[in-house]
Amino acid sequence: MPNVKSAFESVEERDNRQVAALDMGSNSFHLVVARIVADSVQILHRLKPKVRLADGLDKDGKLSPEAIQRGLDALNLVSESLQGFNPDYVRVVATHALRKANNAKDFIKAAKKVFPFPIEVISGVEEARLIYQGVAHTNHLEGKRLVVDIGGGSTEFIVGEGFETLILRSIQMGCVSYTNKYFKQGELTHKAFNKAITSAQQALELIDKKYINIGWQACIGTSGTIKVIVELASHLDGTNRDNKVSLSDLYTLMELCCAARNSEDLALEGLSEDRKPVFAAGLSILIGIFKSLDISEMEFSSSALREGVLYEMEDNLKHQDIRERSAQSLATRYDVDVAHAKRVLSTTTYLYQQVKKSWSINNQEFKNLLGWAALLHEVGLQINTRGIQRHSSYILHNVDLPGFSQEQQILLATLARFHRKKIKLAEMPEFTTFQQGQVYKLIALLRIGVLLNIKRQDDILPEILIRADGSQLYVQFPEGWLNKKPVFSADIERESLYIRELGFELIYE
DSSP: OOOGGGGGOOOOOOOOEEEEEEEEESEEOOOOOOEETEEEEEEEEEEBBBGGGGGGTTTTTTTOOOHHHHHHHHHHHHHHHTTTOOGGGGEEOOOHHHHHHHHHHHHHHHTTTTOOOOOOEEOOHHHHHHHHHHHHHOOOOEEEEEEEEOOSEEEEEEEETEEEEEEEEEEOHHHHHHHHHHHHBBBBOHHHHHHHHHHHHHHHHTTTTHHHOOSSSSEEEEEEHHHHHHHHTSSSSSSOTTEEEHHHHHHHHHHHHHHBBBGOOOTTTTOOTTTTHHHHHHHHHHHHHHHHHTTTEEEESSHHHHHHHHHHHHHHHHSSOHHHHHHHHHHTTTTTTHHHHHHHHHHHHHHHHHHTTTTOOOOOHHHHHHHHHHHHHHGGTTTTTTHHHHHHHHHHHSOOOOOOHHHHHHHEEEHHHHHSSOOOOGGGGOSSSSSSHHHHHHHHHHHHHHTTTTTOOTTTOOEEEEEETTEEEEOOOOOOGGGGGGHHHHHHHHHHHHHGGTTTTEEOO
16 A cells, blocks of 8 residues: 655655736636746636626716726635735736726725735737737747737737737727627617627728738637637537637527527527626627638637736746837837936936835835836937927827836836926826835936936946935035036036925935
């Protein structure tokens, strides 16, 4: 009889860690917990509570109290599965519903009371990029592929090859929003279907030709809506479709819906009760996509946004951060003075290292964001020298920056906005992921880093010492150096007045 207690004593256990990704979608939240071992991601646990956040968005873009409560209840449930997790190994991304909700900050503030992990609201393009990464890491196909993901409030379209995306778009059409618009009472008629299909085709008019011209060798659909449609198609005649669906399958499903006349009476094998109300809308959108993009057949992939987040977390733990590539691309596009940007980066990083502990900003994310802001604070110079801080802020706020959440991008724009001249607190945005005091400290460090490099020359700065004590920031120059630099002395004196607006006293000697 084997000795169970000692059976694995000689087995060497590899290094591994658990990571988790939560996709806060418009229709449902989807948690994936995985184990990373030997450079592979092994899925351990999934949780998918229905929330229907998009159902609670009114015409003015406000989330209803009921929708907010559904979201909080779901987060409370998810938090039980994440007990004991290192926050560095958990990433939470929110998509269309919270992108569009003008009271999203209220929801995120309330979420902090029941959910200990930061929530990132990501752009539609960033959502598309992560969806593609999920597919690319799990579907090894040669040539270009089109990936389509129908969500509750938006639909993402990506053409890529290998791990690289060629084109990404996020269109505001989803199974929840289309249900509310075309199938509100659950009535399933040819007229309602035709209206929804036409609407989907109209939404695709701006991108269809461009996508068709790029072309693809494989078409892949992801997430719940397409998964259900593919599964239902496999029951139509008992034919093995290899996880694929055709346009004729979609029309057959549409006819079955119209025969039922109401979503409550749908009796399709494999269609769950909670999916019935939004099924017709998702089907209509997919028919419109097939027609507009001239798709003959689509294959389903079980990997999507949350898997993309997981794989990117693993890549970022070991390899180059995607955000670094985004920053480099932007610097190239806007002809940033690279030599000067590196000077400001070097000085600002030095300042940060000296005060990070005393100012309680000893966090890799703060260091990274401050560094990217130092590199990109002059992107607006290409527009005009006058008001460069406003131009830089506008660009950073509105440009596509893959890898950055909405709030991270807003923080970059804010740092650029206040890197020089007067500080107007009335123009300071409200943050939910970052504390106000932390933002003020990063602004102060960037301003001083920029000021110390005002001459835009190498090797002219003397050795300086800097320390922070509460609201006081001490900068010490070599003895007598400031006396020989009357213009710089006047500059730093003026800065000491500006920086008071942030609640800091700049003391220099």
